[in-house]
Every structure is written in structure tokens, then in C-alpha cells.
Amino acid sequence: MATEAELELQRLGTEYKYGFRDPEQYVFKSRKGLDREVVEQISWMKNEPDWMRQFRLKALEYFLKRPLPTWGADLSELDFDEIHYYVKPTERQGRSWEEVPEYIKQTFERLGIPEAERKFLAGVGAQYESEVVYHSLREDLERQGVIFVDMDTAVREYPDLVKRYFGTIVPPNDNKFAALNSAVWSGGSFVYVPEGVRVEIPLQAYFRINAENMGQFERTLIIVEPGGYVHYVEGCTAPIYSTASLHSAVVEIIVKEGARCRYTTIQNWSKNVYNLVTKRAAAYRDATMEWVDGNLGSKVTMKYPAVWLMEPGARGEVLSVAFASDGQHQDAGGKMVHVAPYTSSQIISKSISKGTGRASYRGLVKVHRGAHHVRSNVVCDALLLDEQSRTDTYPYMEIEEEQVSIGHEATVSKVAEEQLFYLQSRGLSEAEAMSMIVNGFIEPITKELPLEYAVELNRLIQLEMEGSVG
Amino acid sequence: MTLEATPLFTIENLHAGIEGKEILRGLDLVIDRGEIHALMGPNGSGKSTLAYVIAGHPNYEVYEGRILYKGENILEMTPDERAKLGLFLAFQYPTAIPGVTMANFLRLAVNSVRKARYGEDKALSPREFRRLMREKLAMLRMDESFATRYLNEGFSGGEKKRAEILQMALLEPEFAILDETDSGLDIDALRTVADGVNALFNPNMAMLIITHYQRVLSYIKPHFVHVMLDGKIVASGGPELAEELEVKGYDWLKAEFAEAAS
Numbered sequence: 001m002a003t004e005a006e007l008e009l010q011r012l013g014t015e016y017k018y019g020f021r022d023p024e025q026y027v028f029k030s031r032k033g034l035d036r037e038v039v040e041q042i043s044w045m046k047n048e049p050d051w052m053r054q055f056r057l058k059a060l061e062y063f064l065k066r067p068l069p070t071w072g073a074d075l076s077e078l079d080f081d082e083i084h085y086y087v088k089p090t091e092r093q094g095r096s097w098e099e100v101p102e103y104i105k106q107t108f109e110r111l112g113i114p115e116a117e118r119k120f121l122a123g124v125g126a127q128y129e130s131e132v133v134y135h136s137l138r139e140d141l142e143r144q145g146v147i148f149v150d151m152d153t154a155v156r157e158y159p160d161l162v163k164r165y166f167g168t169i170v171p172p173n174d175n176k177f178a179a180l181n182s183a184v185w186s187g188g189s190f191v192y193v194p195e196g197v198r199v200e201i202p203l204q205a206y207f208r209i210n211a212e213n214m215g216q217f218e219r220t221l222i223i224v225e226p227g228g229y230v231h232y233v234e235g236c237t238a239p240i241y242s243t244a245s246l247h248s249a250v251v252e253i254i255v256k257e258g259a260r261c262r263y264t265t266i267q268n269w270s271k272n273v274y275n276l277v278t279k280r281a282a283a284y285r286d287a288t289m290e291w292v293d294g295n296l297g298s299k300v301t302m303k304y305p306a307v308w309l310m311e312p313g314a315r316g317e318v319l320s321v322a323f324a325s326d327g328q329h330q331d332a333g334g335k336m337v338h339v340a341p342y343t344s345s346q347i348i349s350k351s352i353s354k355g356t357g358r359a360s361y362r363g364l365v366k367v368h369r370g371a372h373h374v375r376s377n378v379v380c381d382a383l384l385l386d387e388q389s390r391t392d393t394y395p396y397m398e399i400e401e402e403q404v405s406i407g408h409e410a411t412v413s414k415v416a417e418e419q420l421f422y423l424q425s426r427g428l429s430e431a432e433a434m435s436m437i438v439n440g441f442i443e444p445i446t447k448e449l450p451l452e453y454a455v456e457l458n459r460l461i462q463l464e465m466e467g468s469v470g
Numbered sequence: 471m472t473l474e475a476t477p478l479f480t481i482e483n484l485h486a487g488i489e490g491k492e493i494l495r496g497l498d499l500v501i502d503r504g505e506i507h508a509l510m511g512p513n514g515s516g517k518s519t520l521a522y523v524i525a526g527h528p529n530y531e532v533y534e535g536r537i538l539y540k541g542e543n544i545l546e547m548t549p550d551e552r553a554k555l556g557l558f559l560a561f562q563y564p565t566a567i568p569g570v571t572m573a574n575f576l577r578l579a580v581n582s583v584r585k586a587r588y589g590e591d592k593a594l595s596p597r598e599f600r601r602l603m604r605e606k607l608a609m610l611r612m613d614e615s616f617a618t619r620y621l622n623e624g625f626s627g628g629e630k631k632r633a634e635i636l637q638m639a640l641l642e643p644e645f646a647i648l649d650e651t652d653s654g655l656d657i658d659a660l661r662t663v664a665d666g667v668n669a670l671f672n673p674n675m676a677m678l679i680i681t682h683y684q685r686v687l688s689y690i691k692p693h694f695v696h697v698m699l700d701g702k703i704v705a706s707g708g709p710e711l712a713e714e715l716e717v718k719g720y721d722w723l724k725a726e727f728a729e730a731a732s
Contacts, residue, residue: 427582440568
């Protein structure tokens with residue numbers, strides 16, 4: 001007889017398109033749980049310099065000392081002792097596509113990566129479990145001096161750059177999960193855009209967890225020198241497992257004078273994943289930082305992309321979409337910290353809740369004393385698909401300056417019967433009508449996405465709707 | 471030997487309402503291909519209720535009677551199933567759908583109806599659809615920018631009515647109901663809409679034009695005119711009936727009807 005867990009797995013497997021999984025083939029997998037020895041082992045396996053080893057060990061202390069956050073989503077089912085913190089899938093990193101192991105290629109192919117790459121990707125940094133196994137960078141980018149490598153390579157090959165910026169935007173003791181990531185991080189991307197260089201094609205990386213109970217702790221650092229521009233795109237799908245997985249990433253971005261960075265994420269972790277991510281950018285004089293953040297999957301997401309506006313003229317923007325369906329809690333939003341005068345920010349959040357799903361907007365606008373002539377605008381719209389679904393709004397404002405202009409509007413709406421009837425009377429099924437209304441609701445954000453991501457997001461929402469309308 | 475053909479559309483003894491309140495009280499109507507029928511009546515007589523019941527609005531309840539389309543009772547069908555059979559309702563108050571462009575919405579609608587009516591392989595490619603849409607926009611003297619606007623959002627009254635006729639033009643219904651399509655239109659807009667409707671009409675289809683005023687009927691010539699009072703059709707005739715109503719108003723009919731009922 002099948003166990004409860006197996007039945008659950010079968011059920012999920014039929015519902016979740018990307019819920020396949022490969023037999024596990026690992027060169028090394030750390031034992032479950034986390035202590036000094038495991039951290040030392042990770043650092044040793046990676047052949048890291050001593051400063052990084054020290055950095056990890058210090059972070060571990062912070063992690064062990066800090067209590068779990070009690071605000072936000074319920075994390076009580078998270079068991080840190082049941083997680084493998086490091087899994088190394090292949091002996092060394094594949095340089096070319098040919099060198100990438102076959103079973104990993106198969107996974108990528110199912111996700112459509114090689115095709116996408118052939119078309120117009122500048123480079124692919126695909127995170128397969130804890131190690132980036134394949135990475136390519138288009139030659140013209142290399143000629144421009146753009147660096148786009150996985151973080152582990154960056155530690156080895158660009159130690160000065162990494163040492164200068166790593167952990168400066170999100171310090172290891174920032175919060176419990178940033179501390180955890182700092183202790184056990186593996187993979188992630190390192191992007192360096194030299195002064196005045198505009199990277200015209202989005203840089204893309206795909207992420208994927210594949211070992212049961214394996215945390216994924218990628219670490220991304222992006223530096224855009226004055227006048228530079230880059231759009232980094234991160235998309236995630238994950239296979240289904242019966243017990244909880246943890247994903248806890250840290251993303252740090254430095255946008256220097258007159259530069260611009262856009263960071264786009266579509267995450268669709270399978271519905272057993274805890275997705276607890278710290279994303280933060282510092283924007284300097286006349287710089288622009290934009291986070292575009294789509295959260296569909298996971299069991300629990302806590303993610304509030306932040307911009308610290310450090311010098312006059314800096315501008316920050318967060319566009320966030322969260323979709324919470326049965327059993328999910330999406331606690332998402334954004335943070336804008338105005339340190340300098342004449343800075344501006346905007347947060348636009350759209351959330352959709354379905355069934356027992358719960359979407360929360362949690363956002364902070366902080367204006368430091370002396371940061372006059374700040375403009376900030378927050379819009380959060382929630383759409384409820386049925387009677388059961390739930391939405392909450394937690395807008396925090398800490399304004400220490402008077403000469404500022406702060407706007408906030410929030411709306412909660414339900415899908416109107418009249419809208420459904422109107423669309424159905426034109427030949428659309430109820431599910432089609434519902435997904436059209438939902439896609440229209442988030443359109444202000446999808447229109448900012450690269451086309452293939454917009455299409456994928458719309459399709460994922462359609463899949464969600466087909467399951468809900470009977 | 472010839473068999474008398476089944477009429478395209480038949481309503482038999484229809485009793486229907488909303489939240490237990492009966493609005494239609496035994497309504498009969500037969501409409502055949504090649505016919506334009508006008509349904510007139512004062513406010514509150516149940517005209518729009520009839521339109522909603524035919525289209526399948528979930529809030530309306532049918533207590534008794536049948537609606538036959540090509541001989542098949544459609545009352546158990548969902549609104550989209552009815553649309554896929556070739557029914558169309560031009561709404562009096564079209565709903566706005568923010569973020570959804572006319573073009574995206576209409577391509578999905580047109581193709582789901584085409585596939586159901588003409589076969590799976592009859593869906594239009596994006597290119598074919600764009601060409602068809604441009605053609606119909608031109609016919610209704612609508613700007614091409616309509617295609618990229620959000621469905622009914624921020625549309626003026628006249629734009630909404632034109633957009634409804636545009637949808638009708640693209641969906642090619644066999645039976646179309648126009649619910650007060652003339653209301654809120656100035657005389658130029660009314661003429662444009664009426665020209666469009668006349669151009670779309672053909673001997674294979676039928677139309678039911680619901681209106682309060684006779685005005686539209688001088689642009690779209692009905693073959694039959696019905697007057698509705700209190701949930702029933704109380705008078706039927708040719709186009710001359712509409713003219714009579716224009717002169718005399720509804721009161722004489724109300725009085726006559728009240729007399730007959732007592």
C-alpha cells in the first residue's frame with residue numbers, strides 16, 4: 001500500500017507540469033543538519049580562500065543565535081535539522097554544453113533552456129542544485145568587459161571585486177535567513193558591468209532544486225558601474241517532493257551613478273518549498289534600480305525586494321505579483337529606504353488569492369531625517385477569486401522628514417460575476433474567462449516582462465484556473 | 471413532399487425572473503432566418519431580462535417554458551455553449567475588463583466560436599485575425615487603435631456600442647440580440663452603427679432588436695414588431711406598429727392590456 005506521502009506525490013505529479021525528477025546522481029552530498037563541521041566541509045569542497053571560510057563561520061554564529069522571525073508567514077514547520085545544506089552534482093563545472101552530464105541536459109531540455117539559449121540569451125547560468133554546472137557568455141559581452149559567472153567562480157577568479165562588495169549590501173547578520181545563506185551559500189550569479197557599458201540583452205539564469213530536503217542557497221551579486229545598464233532575469237521551476245524544501249537566497253546589487261539595473265524574477269517553486277529570500281540594492285546618484293518580482297509557487301514566500309536610495313536623484317521601483325492558491329501563503333512586497341534627499345520610489349503590488357490561498361502585501365517606505373523632497377508612491381491591489389480566499393495589507397511608513405510627498409492606495413476587488421458572464425457570452429469557458437480577468441489584472445506588470453516570461457506567467461495562471469473551475 | 475422547417479429560434483411560454491421574483495410571465499416568440507424583429511416596450515417591461523435569459527446569465531432563473539434554438543432547448547447550456555452555437559447578445563451596458571486588449575480578447579473569442587461552429591481547423595492565425603479585425607474596424611468606421619485598447623475600459627457610450635457591433639461582426643452569429651444598442655448614441659453614431667448592422671445582416675441569420683424608441687427602426691427596418699408589457703408580448707405586427715407607438719406612446723396599450731387582463 002502506498003504511504004500518505006507517496007499518494008501526495010502522485011497527486012501533485014499529475015498536477016504540476018514540471019514535477020518530474022531525475023534519479024539523484026551526486027558526487028557529494030552533505031549530511032543533514034547544520035553545524036561548524038558542515039560549513040567547514042562546504043568551504044573545503046569549494047577550495048575557498050580563508051576569508052570566505054571565516055565569513056561563513058561568522059555567519060553561522062549569527063544564524064544559530066537569531067530566533068525565527070515571528071512576524072509574517074508561519075515558519076513553524078520548517079525543520080533545519082532535516083535539510084542537506086550542500087549537494088555537489090558533478091565533479092567540475094561544465095565549460096561547454098558538450099561537457100554537461102546527460103541527465104542534467106535532459107532536465108534542462110524539459111525546461112526548454114537550450115532552445116531559449118540558441119535564440120537570444122546572452123549567457124546562461126543555470127543553477128542545478130548547489131553548483132552552477134553550465135555557464136556560457138556571449139563573446140561580445142566578454143569583449144565589453146562584462147563578467148557573468150557563477151558566484152563560486154567569481155570568488156576564485158575575481159577575488160578583489162568579490163571581497164570588496166560581498167556582504168556589504170546584505171550583511172550576514174541582517175536577518176536569520178541572510179545569515180543562513182551567508183554560512184552555506186553555493187552558486188548564484190556574479191555580474192559586473194563596467195563603466196558606461198549597456199548590456200542590451202537580458203542576462204538569464206535558471207534555477208532548479210532537485211534533491212529532497214535540499215536547501216538551495218544561491219548568492220547573487222551584481223555591480224553596475226557608473227552609466228552602465230543591465231537586465232538580469234531569474235526564472236525558477238522546481239520538481240515536487242513530499243517534504244519541505246528550503247530556498248533561501250541573497251541578492252545584492254550596487255547601482256552606481258547614472259547606472260540602471262533591472263532584476264526580473266518569476267518564481268514557481270513547487271508547493272512544498274519555503275522561499276525566504278533577501279534582495280536588496282543600493283542606488284547612488286541618479287541611478288535607477290527596478291525589481292520585477294513574480295511569485296507563483298512555493299508553500300511560503302517571504303520576499304520584499306528593497307532599494308536603498310543613497311544619493312540625490314536615485315530612483316527605486318518594485319513591481320510585484322503574487323499568486324496564492326490553495327495552501328500557499330505569499331507574503332511579498334517591497335522596501336524603499338530614502339537615505340538621501342531628492343530621491344523617488346514606487347511600489348506597485350498586485351496579488352491574487354484563490355481558495356485557501358493567502359496573499360499579503362508587506363511593504364516599508366522609510367524616509368530618513370534630512371531626506372527632503374522625497375517622492376514615493378505605493379499602490380497595492382488585491383484580487384480575490386472566491387469567498388474563501390484571503391488578502392492582507394501591511395504598509396509600514398516611517399517618515400522622519402516633512403518636506404516629502406508620499407502616496408499610498410490600496411484596493412481589494414473580487415472577480416465580478418458580470419465580467420465572467422460578459423466574457424462567457426462571447427464563447428470563452430469559465431476558466432478561460434477567469435484567467436483572462438486575472439491576466440488583465442496583472443497586465444501592468446506582465447507588460448514589463450520579457451515576452452517569453454509574460455507568456456509563461458499567463459500560461460501558469462491559466463493552469464491554476466483550469467484546476468479551480470469545475 | 472416538403473417538411474416544414476424548424477424555425478431558427480422559438481420561445482415557448484417562458485416564465486423567468488431573478489431572486490424568486492417573476493419578471494417574464496409566459497412569453498412566446500418565434501423568429502426565423504432572414505427576419506429582423508423589434509421588441510419594444512416601456513422601462514421595466516422585462517426586455518433586458520429576456521435578453522439575459524436567452525444569453526444564459528447565471529443570476530436569472532427559469533421557472534417554466536423552453537427556448538429552442540434550431541430545435542434544441544438551450545436553457546441548460548452555459549453562456550459560452552450558447553455563444554458557440556451562434557448566439558450573440560450586444561449588451562446594453564458592456565462590462566469593462568481592465569488590462570485585456572480588445573484584440574487579445576476577440577482573438578480568443580472568435581477562435582473558440584469558430585472551432586465549435588466550423589471545425590477545429592477553422593481557427594484564424596494571428597495574421598488572418600488581424601486582417602479580419604482591420605476590415606471590420608474600417609466597416610464600422612472605428613480607429614485601428616481600438617484593437618490595442620483595454621476591453622470597454624474608458625470607452626465613451628458610443629464607443630462601447632460600436633465595440634459591441636464590432637464583436638458581432640467578428641463572431642458572425644446566426645441569431646443576434648441587440649439590447650438598446652441605440653441608446654446614448656447621437657445621430658451620426660446611430661447611423662454608423664445601423665449601417666454596420668445592416669451590412670452584417672443576411673438571409674441566413676436573424677436579429678432581435680430591443681429598443682425603447684422607434685428612432686432606430688427608421689435605420690434598421692424590422693420585419694416584425696412586438697410590444698412587451700409586464701413580462702408578456704401584448705401586441706405584434708409589422709413596422710407600422712412601431713410608428714403607431716411613436717405617435718401614441720405605450721399608454722393606450724397598457725390600458726387595453728389592463729382591460730383584457732381584468
